[in-house]
Amino acid sequence: MKKNTNTRFMFGGQDRPRKDNFKGRSGEKRKKQLLSIKERKVDSLNKEIADIRSRYAQIEPSKINSFTDFPLSKRTLEGLRIAKFASPTDIQRESIGLALKGNDVLGAAKTGSGKTLAFLIPVLECLFREKWSHMDGLGALIISPTRELAYQTFEVLKRVGNRHDFSAGLVIGGKHLREETARLNRTNIVICTPGRLLQHMDETFNFTADSLQILVLDEADRILDMGFAQSMNAIIENLPSERQTLLFSATQTKSIKDLARLSLNNPVYVSVHENAAYSTPTQLEQSYIVCELHDKMNILWSFVKNHLKSKVLIFMSSCKQVKFIFECFRRFRPGVTVLCLHGGMNQLKRVSAYREFCRKKHAVLFATDIAARGLDFPAVNWVIQMDCPEDANTYIHRAGRTARYEKGGEAMLLLLPSEEEAMVQHLKDKKIPIECIKVNSKKIWSIQNKLESNCAADPHLKEMAQRAFLGYLRSVFLMSDKKVFNVHKLDIEEYSRSLGLAIAPKVRFLKRDQKRLEEKAAKIKKKIKDKQVEEYESDDLSESESRLHPEIASGSESESESDKDIDSENDSDQSEQSESENENSHVTKNKSNQEMNFDVDEDDVDDLFTVKRVELEDDSEEELEKSEKKEKTISKAALAKKLTKQKITVNTKIQFDEEGEEIEDKLKKPVVKKTFEDDEDEGGINIQVARQRMMEEDKFDKQLFRERIKQKHKEERIKKKEKMREEKKKKKNDDNEDDDEDEEGVPFEGTEDTDQLIAELPDPDKIYGRESEEEDDSEEEESDDEG
Known part of the structure; x- marks a missing residue:
């Protein structure tokens, strides 16, 4: 077999590994060329960063008409051009320059004014200045209150920052946690919701925010309110104190308490529409x-x-x-x-x-x-x-x-x-x-x-x-x-x-609240009434003293003048009180102005004092609460003893038939007679007697259980028998049909001997029936033994 020498085939359609390209003299030349190219790129990047930083001091919001007027990197400007963002809005014009200088910014503007871009551009520029890479880990953190807002911010970031080399991730609920965990440590920009971020901080191994450069809170007033307070406090504890913080919202918070939690460093408040006539868009x-x-x-x-x-x-x-x-x-x-x-x-x-x-x-x-x-x-x-x-x-x-x-x-x-x-x-x-x-x-x-x-x-x-x-x-x-x-x-x-409902559902929490309001109103009414009674008694006592000691009333002119001053003060105080209190004061004044006759009978005097000395409770609100707390609490044992003495059986359900007679449920109703000793112990119930009664009830329950199991088995056997009989009948009918077919094919000539033999054969149903009955009896005995 011929050996394949094609290197592209050997390496999966690619050229040889790079290490083979750097062998020999030609390889050394390539190394030098690549190093020189890399050095030139680093030098140009450093020059660009230095040039951008030198222009930060020259930023004047009033002279900025387009994004090219900002000292931004070429990659950011290219991303803005591709995304078709040409001219900045008011909030972008005012806040981007301050954020580029490293200030903590609190931005507030009307809805739809471009706040998202106002914090995304400083985030990209901050990481670009620091020459951030995926090896550096988390550099920017953007927190949004809802998943939809975080998703929208992530989409805008992909459009604007597509020319940068940063890695960005969307960390929100409803997604697989393991997938996020595997990529989170290599992500430079994280856009998240508070709950999911806190979950990663607690559960994800080696996830830290120690190198964080910039923190952004979108819709800051919503994130810092009570709904996210606990999560945000835990998140802020895990963040470094030396960082830049940007807060943006249409309704920005100025609470010192909220801002102190974030450890802001000389924050700058930017509100382009603070002096506007309306807080909503004019259109x-x-x-x-x-x-x-x-x-x-x-x-x-x-x-x-x-x-x-x-x-x-x-x-x-x-x-x-x-x-x-x-x-x-x-x-x-x-x-x-x-x-x-x-x-x-x-x-x-x-x-x-x-x-x-x-x-x-x-x-x-x-x-x-x-x-x-x-x-x-x-x-x-x-x-x-x-x-x-x-x-x-x-x-x-x-x-x-x-x-x-x-x-x-x-x-x-x-x-x-x-x-x-x-x-x-x-x-x-x-x-x-x-x-x-x-x-x-x-x-x-x-x-x-x-x-x-x-x-x-x-x-x-x-x-x-x-x-x-x-x-x-x-x-x-x-x-x-x-x-x-x-x-x-x-x-x-x-x-x-x-809503299409014929009957309104029950609203229990409204009934409870209505009851609470009624009790509160009754307490207030009682308090006002007690206060009126106190004033009424004090006025009557002063009147009775003036009747018993007339020489006090006819005093010196100085005393009368002082009394007049006191009366005038009392009149002014009474005018500030409620109408009911004014009516009581008028009654006492009319009584004091009447001429008094001291030559009266003893009965009249008694009547006078019985009317004036009405004994009423004069308890303050605290005393009322104490009296309510001091009410004797009835223990469960005492309540049970009271019910047994009154021969009341609790937790019982009685059912009647059509004729009106009571239906007894053997499974629920106790059959064993209740025997309680009428002891006057504080415990209320004799435990020994109750234990004995429960043991007897337990025996009866076991007996009922056995009977129920027997009945169940019996029903199963009956069903099984019926099924077997049906199968036998069906089989017998099939055999008869086969016999008929055989008889049609080959006629059978019967004799007297064969007929006699057939008649002497035993009945199979009787035999099988006896065997099944014996099996049933044996099963019953086994179930009894098990019970």
């Missing part, structure tokens, strides 16, 4: 309508039917509402693509819904607040907030999904009558221009009958409606601003009917 048209809760579904359906050629984003309070309304609209087929996006979906479905809504020109997306921050959906015409937002900041982020990058858009908010006054005032305080509009009732289509029929026909849809009903009420109940959100003012019955 955004904003309005709100006031409607009842049970009319929202009809209004939403009518709006969608009238805007089939628009791209609409609809926000709701809970995932369960989004699921139910999406399912209803999907079944009713309004004539436009319907999508949903909420936290209950898996990651693949969430990304698919996000991409499809970005791609579609006309679509309706039902979403929770996971889509409220940072997501850049192109060409959104309408943003509908079906439920009132938590606060004004949430409204700004929701409405900011439209009217982005100086494009137009409209936002509409649906408010209940109980929410209108307080919420509109909050929006005005945040400099949000919004006006009230009215709905044309002629263009509203009712879908309540459709919902009722579908819920009645489909139990799964009915369950979804019940969950949506409870989810909305729970979200309103948990809101902190009780001036806006009052769950007790909602018409629950009408709202349940509007």
